[in-house]
Amino acid sequence: MSALLAVVGLVALALSLALPVIVKPLLRRLGVIDIPNDRSSHTTLVIRGMGVAVAAAILAGLALSLATGLVAVDRSLILIIFLMVGAASALGWIEDFRGLSVRVRLAVQLLIGAAGTAALATTIDESSYWWLPVGAIAVAAYINAANFMDGINGISGMHGVVVGAFYAWAGLLSDQMWLIVAGLVVAAAFAGFLPWNLGRGFVFLGDVGSYLLGASIAAIAVTGLLAGVYLEYLLSPVLIYLADTFSTFLRRARRGERLSAAHRQHVYQRLTDAGLTHAQVAVLVSVLSMLTGGAGFVLATAAAPLAVSVSLFAAAVVALYLSSPRIVRAVRGAVGRRTAVRG
Known part of the structure; x- marks a missing residue:
């Protein structure tokens, strides 16, 4: 077999x-x-x-x-x-x-x-x-x-x-x-x-x-x-995609934008605008999806104390991804200023 x-x-x-x-x-x-x-x-x-x-x-x-x-x-x-x-x-x-x-x-x-x-x-x-x-x-x-x-x-x-x-x-x-x-x-x-x-x-x-x-x-x-x-098995590997899609949808809805119009407001798009390559962003999204997926597989059968810890870990991974464009811009800005001072 x-x-x-x-x-x-x-x-x-x-x-x-x-x-x-x-x-x-x-x-x-x-x-x-x-x-x-x-x-x-x-x-x-x-x-x-x-x-x-x-x-x-x-x-x-x-x-x-x-x-x-x-x-x-x-x-x-x-x-x-x-x-x-x-x-x-x-x-x-x-x-x-x-x-x-x-x-x-x-x-x-x-x-x-x-x-x-x-x-x-x-x-x-x-x-x-x-x-x-x-x-x-x-x-x-x-x-x-x-x-x-x-x-x-x-x-x-x-x-x-x-x-x-x-x-x-x-x-x-x-x-x-x-x-x-x-x-x-x-x-x-x-x-x-x-x-x-x-x-x-x-x-x-x-x-x-x-x-x-x-x-x-x-x-x-x-x-x-x-x-x-188990729902955790099915949902956890797609959390990053869902978080990016729905956070972008809500952000645009709050601004009153036409939701069917093309835009560049997804987290992954803002990461490329911040200076990361396509491959770097794709790998980042994949690695974070693996982390939430792994957390979900543990969560499915975990006892209560571990389940709480694993849930918090998965939430932190999602929050890290949603904040990543700001983090990347801040890091690249700091590196650029340091390079300029040394030059």
């Missing part, structure tokens, strides 16, 4: 690494290009839409786990995740290629979440239909969170690797093979995308990729919640 699990992960990794060789020229011919503006974190024309390759890798890995019998129990859970991820990726591709109104995008995202949650409730426990609005909102919210956070090289790929790995670990601790497989496939596929996103001649995931990332994580999380996986 472990050998077959490794094969499924390697297939997802290999496809994600190899498919861009074919997909990149096709995207160029189709004109799926990202044109930089004053809100962008890049300055040159970049091919977007490479999430198509990552989506193919994830869907192939999930399909292979079913075809080989790797997931012998709860096969329907993998199938539902497959359908939710495929539908969200298709929506993202339409947005990349043709464009859609905000209302249409949101309506379809909610529909994907509601339909997926209804299917999960039917499969797992028919008494859990009351989760349907929660699942619908969770899927739509995290698709948009992943889309908002996909603004610099490396950040989405690393997020997929980190969260996928934590979810695979959660599946191991919960003895749920479907969760091990789903987490591993997501981690492997986004790991395969990283060299294309961080190397020379880099490419972007595009909306198809950010929708894929958000839907994959949200679909796994909603499935895990209904399947009895």
Whole structure:
């Protein structure tokens, strides 16, 4: 079984690494290009839409786990995740290629979440239909969170690797093979995308990729919640993304800004404006996500005194991230003044 699990992960990794060789020229011919503006974190024309390759890798890995019998129990859970991820990726591709109104995008995202949650409730426990609005909102919210956070090289790929790995670990601790497989496939596929996103001649995931990332994580999380996986296992690895997204949303709402307008107010964007490189910010976000993820995994089964300490630690990590642009600017300013005095 472990050998077959490794094969499924390697297939997802290999496809994600190899498919861009074919997909990149096709995207160029189709004109799926990202044109930089004053809100962008890049300055040159970049091919977007490479999430198509990552989506193919994830869907192939999930399909292979079913075809080989790797997931012998709860096969329907993998199938539902497959359908939710495929539908969200298709929506993202339409947005990349043709464009859609905000209302249409949101309506379809909610529909994907509601339909997926209804299917999960039917499969797992028919008494859990009351989760349907929660699942619908969770899927739509995290698709948009992943889309908002996909603004610099490396950040989405690393997020997929980190969260996928934590979810695979959660599946191991919960003895749920479907969760091990789903987490591993997501981690492997986004790991395969990283060299294309961080190397020379880099490419972007595009909306198809950010929708894929958000839907994959949200679909796994909603499935895990209904399947009895600890909430801490599912929520803790995504705390940094959620904190950045919702703190920015609240800040802009307080200022009365048009929430659908492009901007550069996310924490990760302000970190690049403060002087950090894309790779440095992506690594920082990933490391802090690993810290909150690790804290959540301890918290899930901790006794009361330890639980309080671990919760405070996770809150401190989130607070550190939200304050990091000010900290970076202060440190760089102090270093600059010291250098000027010595010169």
